[in-house]
Amino acid sequence: MRFLSLAHLTAIDLDPPALIRAAADGGFDAVGLRLLQVTPTSPGYPLWEDAHLLLETRAALRETRVTVHDIEFVRITPDTDVDALLPFLDIGAELGAREVITAPYDPDHARMAETLGRLSVAASQRGLGIVLEFFPWTDIRTVDDALRLATQAGPSVGVLPDSLHFDRSGSSLDTLAALPPERLRFAHLCDAPVLPAYNETTLLYAAREERLLPGKGQIDLAAYLQALPAGLPLGIEVPRTKSFQAIGGAELIKETGESVRSFLKSLMT
Template sequence: MNMRTLSLAALTLLDVSPAEQVRIAASTGFTGVGIRLLPATPQDPDYHMLGDTPAVRETLAALRDTGIDVTDVEIVRLTPDFALNDTLQTFLETAARLGARQVLVAGNDDNASRSADNLAQLGQAGKAFGLTMNLEPMPWTAVRTLADARRLIAASGQPEVGILIDAMHFWRAGESLATLSQLPESCLNYMQLCDAPAAAPTSEQELIRQAREARNVPGEGGLNLHALMAALPAGLPVSVEVPLSGAQGALPASERARLLFNAARRYLQPTA
């Protein structure tokens, strides 16, 4: 039976630099990290992780020193003005230099045809760097559900593009395990584990706030994580994406990482 691996997602410790995230991941038991090369919002910190910067070189050194792998990099948004510009080219080059293989992609364009064309360009560009795109359904974006993701991938003509399952987004979008069972295993490259209150927020603003700032430690919320994990492929890598708030969020970064690693370990066995 395959054992799942645990990676520390970028959003979990976004308050510390990528190099420090790598060192913390190594000291707390994780075998991989996710690295945010581009800020997801204007409010997020920019650690200058594009190109041959001091931050990139420090992160590379930390990866070499610790043996930690880069599970994924983020975030590329399919927006109405998406373009394969110099910034995105440098993003892909940097991702490959860090040893990444997976890229997180968000669908932020209501024009399905244009979005499919852009995903096709992105997928082709990534192949030159050994990178696979992974479309993450989020209930406040243009790609809300697994069905939305499958349609967009089919329209793009890029069947190797993956679908990223996030535990919070999966249940908040009203998905079912039956729908999940219809996904071919080949489109699943890794998943994101977290917990959240069982009752979904009534406003989109609160939905987004919880997702970006206030998730729950696995096992401390109301999501049916055991059923979700049992429905996923046995060896699927797990990225622990849990930005914490309140007293837990005020803990030092290393303590947060250790808390989450210990909580997530119970989900390593696919039959747990």
């Protein structure tokens, strides 16, 4: 069975200690923590500013033996200040994270690559990798776009595919399958309806609010997973806001873990 990490967006209203404990109960090996706020309507948890929450997070990791796989996410914009991100990187390293997720929001691709390169150097000094996630509503919308930018940024900058964004951007399975190991270190998994066309509103709503558990939508996840290395870690990112409100975060995470393991097992038979 693959190494499974629970992405924070799946239950973003749970703080890190609660997410970690729920992930353990749900059978996950690790979590991704959203330490930086991404949108005005969703929380981030800057642990370097909250000593008590950091202490509770450490305690939850110690008690459950769940690990931190990644921290997120850095919006690479024209104004991104790498030095200002050092406390974020320091906490990620302290918690044992492996990767830092970044997102492309600078229209000047040369400048974005330079920023990514500098961030990658700072991260590597702390034992962290940098990965670039691509989105169909940004300039870096496909896996090919992300690979070009990552290559320009430096030899250790990775590419992070998410099955939702991969499908909705029309990305190439051939490019995905050909990504070298130093570029492809983990992937996100979820499902969703497949529609004839998408606008930015529908793209963002699915991405941030309502996805489907693997096997419950129409994305060709079998082909997506077949293009990935067999042992590649998977980040399970399945926000289901209505279900969260109905059954709570702990039950939603347990349901998510059971569903993902069942789906992956079904592909092996």
